Amino acid sequence: MEVFALSLTLALIALSLLLTIFVCKRSSDGGETNLPPGSFGWPIMGETIEFLFGKPENFVGDRMKKYSSDIFKTKILGEKTAVICGPNGHKFLFSNEQKLFTVFRPHPMQRLFRSYKTAAAAPPLAQAPPAVTDETKVIRQPGFLKPEALARFLGGMDAITQQQLKIHLEGKDQIKAFPLSKTITLTLSCRFFMGIDHPERIARLVNHFDDITVGMHSIITNIPGTIFYKATKAAAAIRKELLEVIKEKKAAMATGAPMQDILSHMIVATDPAGKFMPEAEVADKIMGLVVAGYSTVATTIAFLMKYVGEAPEIYNKIRKGNQNF
Template identity: 70%
Template sequence: MWSMGWPIVGETLEFLFGKPEIFVSKRMRRYSPEIFKTKILGEKTVVICGPNGHKFLFSNEQKYFTAFRPHSMQKMFRSYKAPAAAAAPPAVAQPAIDKEAKVLRSPGFLKPEALVRYLGIMDSCTQEQMKAYWEGKDEVKVYPLAKTLTLGLACRFFLGIDELDRIARSVSNFDDVTVGMHSLILNFPGTTFYKATKAADELRRELKIVIQEKKAAMASGAPMHDILSHMIVASDPTGKHMPEAEIADKIMGLLTAGYSTVATAMTFFMKYVGERPDIYAKVLAEHKEIADSKKPGQFLEWDDINKMKYSWNVLYEVMRFTPPLQGTFREALTDFTYAGYTILCCILDC
């Protein structure tokens, strides 16, 4: 007998306030090791489990299902579905969404090979933040500092700003938004969702100031090589530019998605390696060999990254033990069958 949990909230509380891996494994034992249904965050949800499930999901993306944001996330990121697109028939709305996605994907600095050009800057920023927040301290808390570092790098490449104090002030707001993205929509003081929406509003105000500063700098002829500059000048086929409010919303989404997961992976890398002196010694030796080959003031290059084979393998194993992202939501595009069960397509009211 399947159980969807309590009325309205479903099994959200157990999912959010327990450990997701225990939540899933418990139901795999009770119902099926491959698939079960539940209700979390107000959504009727089918959970596909195990290696075969992962293979099925990733090999049928955009065929049977597509990415879906829970209603809590949609309300927080207001430009998720523009009113015009949501009201229009699917045949009209989808091309508009595709064109917008193309605009966001088009800059060359979003491509993987662009990392080659940015490695030196990333290395420089990392060293600056290590000196500011890590060196000379008797004790450091890794996770907060990892978040400051990754958010700083994200702001540098997405926004073109490198003011450490300004970035550090935003960390708590991004934390609140990250937690609130997967919460019950209870919008009154004291709730997680209320706190997250207030943080999102504050971030939008700050980002609008950054946008205005960027426009002024661009008007003065300053060279710009960041995502924000591209979004300001980009236009759709009709020549219409993106409104400032929408730019702020999308940049907030990019920053939120980009910094927390990386910081989590970095933190657990340090935790697990710190618990294994034998592995730490091998990682240190690999990095020391690369450091010894560099001239004073010379930053990392792509060849150096490729030499870190053991370190990369350790990181992959860390992420296997503790995935920085516990899962994502998808929406069925059509009816399909998996593990003997039929999942029905339904149009969700977003």
């Protein structure tokens, strides 16, 4: 009886696999004849494993040799993707932005940063947004963010950086560069984007932003223990903290506090109909803004410290303020 049950189970599994392959094949045969050469790989996973656990340059290079040196198709992190290669491809891509191409945010990113929207699908090509959207106007409008006005923030940024270096380096013989650069970057972002200057609050946010940064480029599997699940929890924690900050900011502004950060501007910004942005939308936009300038800047700082440290002659010139490199 146990042998029969085992055989039946194996038969059902085999049948399920065959049906899955049949469905995937049927779906790939219809309406995709104009796609570039390449492979979507395994069902659901696509070629994600090869991309994540190998070298990206080898992943791209091998497919350029196998399929085309100009363009190939693949499926990474649940997204069917066309990879455009080489200088000519890049020129074609960027010269046709908002014409043949429009911005698309991966679904994990949409889920993490658009909690205020019920549907966050990318707009169809025929309705591609203009180069400057209402969302970017909210950030670009304040006079205190114009290039000539930003110069007056440099002194404050330098002072905060010096303060953070003193806090984390004083009395220590060794320090990890990347965690330090992340703390400095997030401190600067919180100070100038939101007017937050509370070390304890910022320290609580660091790990959450790390989880979101990784989760933006993961497969949407909202199951405990997965990367996306951790990112979702982190986004909820940050959103909760930001809603508190928004309430505090509104209370401060009601007493006449100056608006010298992006958060303050978003709170008072209105659409053409005169409506204010909901607090949840403001929180999501601020979270996305901070994330956009968090990991990339911190990584750049860490690599700068690494390579300057490996080149004593460059390091000495920097310390002396010598610009003749």
